Amino acid sequence: xxxxxxxxxxxxxxxxxxxxxxxxxxxxxxxxxxxxxxxxxxxxxxxxxxxxxxxxxxxxxxxxxxxxxxxxxxxxxxxxxxxxxxxxxxxxxxxxxxxxxxxxxxxxxxxxxxxxxxxxxxxxxxxxxxxxxxxxxxxxxxxxxxxxxxxxxxxxxxxxxxxxxxxxxxxxxxx
Numbered sequence: 001x002x003x004x005x006x007x008x009x010x011x012x013x014x015x016x017x018x019x020x021x022x023x024x025x026x027x028x029x030x031x032x033x034x035x036x037x038x039x040x041x042x043x044x045x046x047x048x049x050x051x052x053x054x055x056x057x058x059x060x061x062x063x064x065x066x067x068x069x070x071x072x073x074x075x076x077x078x079x080x081x082x083x084x085x086x087x088x089x090x091x092x093x094x095x096x097x098x099x100x101x102x103x104x105x106x107x108x109x110x111x112x113x114x115x116x117x118x119x120x121x122x123x124x125x126x127x128x129x130x131x132x133x134x135x136x137x138x139x140x141x142x143x144x145x146x147x148x149x150x151x152x153x154x155x156x157x158x159x160x161x162x163x164x165x166x167x168x169x170x171x172x173x174x175x
Contacts, residue, residue, distance in 0.1 A: 028161040030058045031065055035165070043073040043081060050085035051094040061162030062105040063127075066143065068171045072151070075170055098128030099145075099174045105163050108156035111141065130174045145172040 028034070032054055035041040044067055048054055057063065073081050084093045102124060114122040115134055124132045124143065133144040141153040151170035158165040 028159055030162045031061070031063060031160040031165060032058045034158060034160045035065075035067060040069045040071075040167075041067060043070045044068060047073075047081070047085060047093060047097060050087075051090060051097050053094065053097055057101070057162075059162065063163035064102040064104065064106040065163065065165045066100045066102075066151070066153070066168045066172060067158075067165045068100070068151070068168050069154075072168060072170050095128055095174055096171065099126045099130035099132075099172055100168075101127045103127055107164055108141075108153075108166065111166075112136070115141070128174065130172070132172060143168065143172060146175045147173045149173055 029037065032045070032048060035048070036045050048057060057065070083089060084096070111122070111134060115136055120135055122134045124134055126132065130146055132146065135142055135144070141156075143151045143153065145151070149170060149172070151168040151172055153166050154169050155167035158167065
């Protein structure tokens with residue numbers, strides 16, 4: 001089963017890299033640059049700008065970002081994104097976004113190994129102070145947020161000059 005998961009992860013990584021074409025260049029852009037170069041992350045980029053996190057996520061890192069797609073943000077209640085990007089909600093938005101960031105570069109094989117060596121579940125500690133649980137369900141890595149919401153990792157190991165991006169299908173929420 002682990003070999004199947006690793007094989008599937010490798011295929012997903014290749015697909016994600018193909019989608020993030022700028023990451024193939026010799027001079028890879030940073031995490032913000034990779035996200036900005038992919039239309040599927042336009043809502044995330046808008047949120048990162050509104051939270052004032054562009055400089056942070058453009059820094060040396062390394063970082064691992066669990067990046068929600070536009071469709072993931074679309075699962076939030078109507079008007080939630082528009083409300084979160086308002087200046088008066090910057091602290092809340094910053095908390096949500098930093099809960100998608102892990103200090104250090106955590107590639108898919110490392111995360112899978114941590115899940116396996118910890119009895120099938122692994123706690124992810126984020127720079128925003130959140131603790132999420134990662135597990136393998138149905139052959140895919142699923143992250144459970146602090147409110148019990150689940151997000152599936154849909155692509156892994158999208159390379160950036162200052163870390164790595166794993167694409168997720170739901171926004172992870174702090175308590």
